[in-house]
Amino acid sequence: MAGTVRVDARRNHDLLLAAAREAFAAHGTDASLRDIARQAGVGIGTLYRHFPTREALLEALLRSRFDALRDRAGELSAAAAPGEALLEWLSELAAGSVTYRGLPESVMAALRDEQSQLHASCAGMRAAGGRLLERAQEAGEVRGDVTAAQLLALAAGLAWAGEQSADPQDMVRNLLSIAAHGLTRTAAAAT
Known part of the structure; x- marks a missing residue:
């Protein structure tokens, strides 16, 4: 089970970075963090766990x-x-x-x-x-x-x-x- 959590956490981390890259390119560094989390397919809490x-x-x-x-x-x-x-x-x-x-x-x-x-x-x-x-x-x-x-x-x-x-x-x-x-x-x- 611990391996699955790490794999999921890494996947979420990578999805968040990809979504942030797109959002910042389109809307600048003030892009909505909530929209970034949504685009990555995760909740805002997951975003803040990875990037406080x-x-x-x-x-x-x-x-x-x-x-x-x-x-x-x-x-x-x-x-x-x-x-x-x-x-x-x-x-x-x-x-x-x-x-x-x-x-x-x-x-x-x-x-x-x-x-x-x-x-x-x-x-x-x-x-x-x-x-x-x-x-x-x-x-x-x-x-x-x-x-x-x-x-x-x-x-x-x-x-x-x-x-x-x-x-x-x-x-x-x-x-x-x-x-x-x-x-x-x-x-x-x-x-």
Whole structure:
């Protein structure tokens, strides 16, 4: 009987994640948890047993994405052009942030709240981006007064602007290109 319970619990967990992925993609991160449970074919109590908060559900959906961004920053840290590596990582972060409407706000809120279940994943991603930023600054390719927190706020802003567009990915690419000019040392020296 215990094996059946574990199998059912795992199945419910997976069904909830699949339903949440669809609901968040369609309605944003504020999608109804009750509707997610209904779509998964379980009761709201089952959802809360698996994911006690909305942040816990988001964290379960986003952990692998944020871990991949953290790992990607590690790969890019060996690039010959640290400024370009930073911009590539920032582009991937911003482009991925338009997956769910409201995600940029959720990430920024999680970074401010160490008790949030999403905090550790977001903080790890920010730290990895911070190391790329430091490398680009040390190479003189990025302004020295930019912080990792500002970099994530920039990505969140780009993603938010992308959410307002009919073509979010294109908007993010275009705005990042504009923002990149402001990140360079030559642009800062000219002002």
